[in-house]
Amino acid sequence: MxxxxxxxxxxxxxxxxxxxxxxxxxxxxxxxxxxxxxxxxxxxxxxxxxxxxxxxxxxxxxxxxxxxxxxxxxxxxxxxxxxxxxxxxxxxxxxxxxxxxxxxxTQEKWYEVLKTIHDEYEAYGACQIGLGKRVQIEFVSANPTGPLHVGHGRCAAVGDTLAAILEAAGYQVEKEYYVNDSGRQIHTLGRSVFLRCRQILGDAIEFPADFYQGDYIEDLARLLVDREGAHLPDMDEEEAVGICARFAAEEILSGIRKDLEAFGVSFDRWFSEQALYDSEAVRSVIQDLKSRDIIYEHEGALWFRTQDFGDEKDRVVVRANGQTTYFASDIAYHKDKFERKFDRIIDIWGADHHGYIPRVSASIQAMGYDEKQCRIILVQLVNLLRGGSPVAMSTRAGEFVTLRQVVDEVGRDAARFLFLLRHYDSPLDFDLELAKKESNENPVYYVQYVHARISNIIKKAEERGYKHMCWHDDFTDLIKLPEEIQLIKLMARYPEVVAQSALLMEPHRIPFYLKELAAAFHAYYHDRNKHMVVSDDAGLSAARLFLVSAIRIIISTGLTLMGVSAPETM
RNA sequence: GCGCCCAUAGCUCAGUGGAUAGAGCGCCGGACUACGAAUCCGUAGGUCGGGUGUUCGAAUCACCCUGGGCGCACCA
The missing domain is CATH 3.30.1360.70 (Arginyl tRNA synthetase N-terminal domain)
Incomplete structure (x- = not known):
């Protein structure tokens, strides 16, 4: 009862x-x-x-x-x-x-919100609209051919936070990174490293423009030469390239893992593309579709009838030279996802991959699955700025600012908050100088400052002997200023914001809400004549402590959803 | 040329088919002898790119136009 x-x-x-x-x-x-x-x-x-x-x-x-x-x-x-x-x-x-x-x-009903927040604490805002349904969310999935850049960082922040939001909304979420550890680009990686090895060992050879250019290739080569000794060029070239490729891909992938870890992003599973070939999954799905005439042969290549499912043209699955395309393994990969019986599949891609959607959607339909179960979210690109002017970047020349560099420079909290502050649909200007500013231009600290301020108030209160944070019925007479009721109403909206973010899959709603709550608190806090929290009036102090600590709970849980810390001092 | 995304205050952006479209920054002017000024208070700023339609009602939905970003490989 x-x-x-x-x-x-x-x-x-x-x-x-x-x-x-x-x-x-x-x-x-x-x-x-x-x-x-x-x-x-x-x-x-x-x-x-x-x-x-x-x-x-x-x-x-x-x-x-x-x-x-x-x-x-x-x-x-x-x-x-x-x-x-x-x-x-x-x-x-x-x-x-x-x-x-x-x-x-009725005003009395708002006080129940306050009590609920304290009762539920970090669970406040969570709900069960997900009904325990299983959701798989795949994001980042950058090729292990180079370090993560800022664009990957944005995808990582969006994916990781969306996962946290969905979990809070009662979904059972599995986060996955698809590792493209197979195919041509890995081979090119191997050849790039191999060539650098030979250069290090004294061969005066030219480095082709279509190889991976970044300095990290040279670093890897140096590492490999140190480890393997100088005999690499004497081996059979293909074997040597294979060694280079495996070594480089593993090193780079472990770097990616570390960078993501430093960014506060974790995955439940790292899914290997190569495994789809090793298990014959790719071959068998192609075979199956071929027998149903969904895949056909033309000019020596195998084509998928994606046009029959709304794509603008048919797409190659196996090239005339026998090599499979990425599309081939992606078909097998999505088949695997559906076979794992998720209720919902979410793919998060960089917006530059949008032309790929009709193809994947076609393959899902062709295999007899419901393409509506698979939602592809496109995250728009990031423009990196410094003090208002663009930072020159060229992926081809290997000159780009990595996620690691950004996190090292501006900090994980600022990076994550700013990545999440825009709707993923809109391109993001990320200014390194702004991200570092500890001022009102930077919304990260604005929100965190609320947490630090309230923590400090509570500390001060404890020093003065206010120990027990619990509800007393006379609070209804002590918390009744319009701005206080307003604060409670704002706090009552938090669960709606979480639910809405989950339903629409829009993480940016969380930082926007937190900014609003922060603004309301700062304004309240600032009027010391009217709103002094800790005073000689024990009853009033207890009531106001109960009020502001509810705000702190929400700020903390909201920031936690975003993977941003809630500091007690700043 | 075709496709996807976008266009809202000077700038960067929110906005659930609803009533009088909001915030931050910037500008200008103010506020610390009391819980942290990384803060607060105030003023100004709009043809929601343009047009047509659907609707009792449109920034929001549909179509067209203009302007911008991205993509259009037997690349990834």
């Missing part, structure tokens, strides 16, 4: 209200006051911009007006009349404008 009651109390405000409206609709139909047309499954509730329009409002009466064959305001009136608010959630309900229903929540 008490358990159920507690559970209901813990429901986010919006959910409680949604249920109330839904029951009203049902009882309106039961009473014959509403036509038994379909009742919306979820009630669209929004927080109006203008406070006079209530804490929440719904347009349900307007959307139902046509099928109800009544004026929207009339429908709204009927709904209101059937609301059974036995829990005294509402202080006022009104019909407004063209047919909105505006809800005003």
């Amino acid at each position: 008490t358990w159920t009651l507690k559970l209901v109390n813990r429901q986010p405000m919006k959910e409680k209200l949604g249920l109330l409206v839904q029951h009203a609709l049902k009882s309106g139909v039961a009473a014959g006051h509403l036509r038994p047309t379909e009742i919306p499954l979820s009630i669209a509730l929004e927080t109006p911009r203008i406070a006079a329009h209530g804490d929440y409002s719904t347009n349900v009466a307007m959307t139902m007006a046509a099928t109800q064959k009544r004026a929207p305001r009339e429908v709204a009136r009927i709904i209101i009349d059937h609301i059974d608010d036995s829990g005294h959630l509402l202080s006022k309900t009104e019909v407004a404008g063209p047919g909105f229903i505006n809800f005003f929540i």
Whole structure:
């Protein structure tokens, strides 16, 4: 009994209200006051911009007006009349404008939010909309032919945070990195390293322009020469190149792992492309599709009929020279993903790969899977700036700023926060100087500062003997300034933000919310005449400590979702 | 040429088909003898690129145009 009651109390405000409206609709139909047309499954509730329009409002009466064959305001009136608010959630309900229903929540109910935050602590904001469904999310998946650059960093931040958000929303999430450890580019890597080895050992040979150019190739060559000795050039060339390739790919991949680790990103599984060849998975899926005439032969190559599934042209799977393309292993890879029975598959790619989508989607359909289960998120590119002017980068010449360099220079927190601050759909200007600034131009510290400030207040309070952080019923008389209620209302929105981020798969909503909460706190904090938290008034101090420490909980859990630290001092 | 993404304040960007479109930065002017000034308060700033349509209602949806980014390989 008490358990159920507690559970209901813990429901986010919006959910409680949604249920109330839904029951009203049902009882309106039961009473014959509403036509038994379909009742919306979820009630669209929004927080109006203008406070006079209530804490929440719904347009349900307007959307139902046509099928109800009544004026929207009339429908709204009927709904209101059937609301059974036995829990005294509402202080006022009104019909407004063209047919909105505006809800005003009883002030007492807001205090429950405060209690819930303390009860649930870091679990506050989590929900079960995911119903335990299994989601696989694959991201970064950069080729082990060079270090990660800033663009990969953005994908890493988006993927890792999205995974955390989905987990908080009740999904079972598996994070995966697909390692392209096979094929031509690995071979080229091997040849590049091999050539550098020979150069180091004294061969005066030219280094072709289509080989990997970066200094790291030379570093790897030096390392390999030290380890293997000087006999490398005397071996059979293909064998030597193979040794170089394996060595370089392993070294680079382990560097990538370390860089990601330093960036706070971890994976549940590293999936090897080569394994798909070793297990014959690629061969067998090609065979299968060939027998169904989805793959056909033309001019010595094998082609996939992607055009039949909406692509603009058919695509090559096996080239005339017998080499498979990336597409071939990607078909097998996605087949493998579907065979692992995830309810949902998410691929996060750099936006420059968007031309690849119709191809992959075609292959999923051709294999008989539902392509809607696989969602491909394209993360737009990053423009790296320093003090407002672009940083020259050329991947081909091997001159680019790596993720590691950025993290070393600006710090992991700033990098992650700024990567997540934009919708992934919009290109990101990342300014290294701005990222380092400890000022109001940099939103990272703005949010973290809230955590540090509140931590400091709590420390001060403890020094003065305020020990126990728990709810007292007289807090309702002590926390009643409009700006305090406003803060609580803002905190009540956090679970909605998490749920929305999960549903729309949009991590940027978290930092935007945190900025808003931070701004509200800073403003509150600053008026020391009115809002001094720790004072000689023991009751008031306890109440305000309860209030601000709830803010700290949300700041901390929000930052944790983003992989950003919540420091107690700065 | 074709395809995908984008266009909102001077700049960088939010915005769930709803009511009067928001924030940060920058500009200008203010605020520390009390819990951290990495902060706060105030002023100004808009044809939501343009057009047509759908809708009771459009920054949001559809179509066209303009402008920008990216991609159009038997590359990855």
